[in-house]
Amino acid sequence: MDPKAILLILGIVLVFVIISTFIPNAPITIPQDLSYSLEAGSDSITIGTHVDAKAKTSGADVKTITLEFGGEKVIQECNSRNCLFEKTFIPKTPGAYTLKMTIALSNGSVEKSSKRINVFDSQKRCTGSIAFNQCSSQKPLYCENGSFVGKCSICGCNDGYYCSNETCLPEAKKVEITSLKYAEKVLAGKEFSIIIEVTSEAGFVSGAKYKTKISLDNDIAENEFVISEVGNTQSWAINKLSLPAGTHSILIEVFSINETENLAATYSKENAIESLVSAPPIGIPQIQSIFAEGDDAVITWSGVSNSSGYKLYKSTVSKEIYTAYRLYSSFDANTTTTVIQGLSSGTHAFVIRAVDLFGNDGDYSEPKTVVIG
Known part of the structure; x- marks a missing residue:
């Protein structure tokens, strides 16, 4: 090789070494393919x-x-x-x-x-963005591990409800006994009923529970009632009561059932019900007058004592063949007249009989007829 060329190459290498020596911090280019x-x-x-x-x-x-x-x-x-x-x-x-x-x-x-x-923060939530371990606005729902559970011990209950076993139950309000219906005379050993009407000024809540306790001397009957219709008045029937012969006093107690049973109302009366061994005979009412007004018939009959009501029967046969008569209408004990409307042309026959205090039918009256048209 030409000595001059060799010296040129050595010179270039020397220059590179010198530059590297005096500029040690020269930037290094990062590979473009990283x-x-x-x-x-x-x-x-x-x-x-x-x-x-x-x-x-x-x-x-x-x-x-x-x-x-x-x-x-x-x-x-x-x-x-x-x-x-x-x-x-x-x-x-x-x-x-x-x-x-x-x-x-x-x-x-x-x-x-x-x-x-x-x-x-670890704020996991239930439906409606309710955070874990928080109460919903719908009491007593509580967000527990992503699901709602009832926890009224923590969340409480809405007004008108109380907490029982982590569930909100409707509160039974204080009541008054405003009416009682029962027969003052009954047959010994025969079932009868007592109807109690109670009123709450605060109003009854659906699902609230009450208990009635009826004491007839030594005989006691208890019944529980759950409110199904809201309002201020409720009527409860206590059925299948029976008494031995004699005169009996009555005590009625109404309890509201919440966390505990509380006496809400009472009623008592001495010698309220007489229980008879047999029913006394009932009198026979008679049709006193009957006349036509157009296609109507006006009928009046005599009242009888110890009656709970009357039954009127009709037939197109005027004879005393009572099997031919059909019940036309019933009336309470205080009614002794009525108007039968819209009768067809022809002869119409009527009989009436009383119903005693125990629901037994008495004998038929004599038939009476009226001609229409």
Whole structure:
């Protein structure tokens, strides 16, 4: 080789060495084919949720990858052109965190990346955005592990309800006995009924419970009633009562059933009911007058004592063949006249009989007829 050419090459090398010696911090270019990624799932999580960090590089020689999160720092050696570093972090307090990644290349250069992650309180919720361990506005619903349960011991109850076994039950209000219906005379051993009418100024709530206790001397009958229709008045029938012969006093007690049973109203009367061995005979009413007004008939009959009502029968046969008569209408004990309307042309016959205090029918009256048209 030409000595001059050799000297030229040596001179160029010498210059490069001199420049390298006096400029040691000259920038180093990062390879253009380096690629990397940093993944960590959602950027908004709650306390107790893992942060699964994943760092990946390719296309350049990487010496180490460093991951930092919440004061924790971990380093993984790579020494390869393709690196994967996975690390799980668990945030312990709510706040704004930064997941940092530092890539150290084998040529001495460094590349950094970061990802912001917000950590919130562990406020899991039920339907309607009600947080765990919180009460709904619909008492007594309580958010427990993602589902609503009844917990009136914590959430309480709405007005008009009380707490029982973690359930809100309608409250039974104080009442007054405003009316009683019962027969003052009954047959010994025969069933009869007592109807109680009670009133509540505060109003009855559907589902509220009450109990009645009826004492007829030594005989006691208890019944429980559940309110099904709201309002201020309720009527309760106590059936299948019976008494031995004699005169009996009556005591009626009404209890409201809430957390405890409370006496709400009472009624008492001495010698209220007479129980008879046999029914006294009932008198026979008679039709006193009957006349036509157009196609109507006006009928009046005589009343009888110890009657609970009357039954009027009609037939087109005027003879005393009572099987030919059919019940036309019934009347209470205080009614002794009526108007039969819209009769057809022809002769119509009527008889009447009384009903005693025990529901027994008396004998028929003499038939009376009226001619229409």
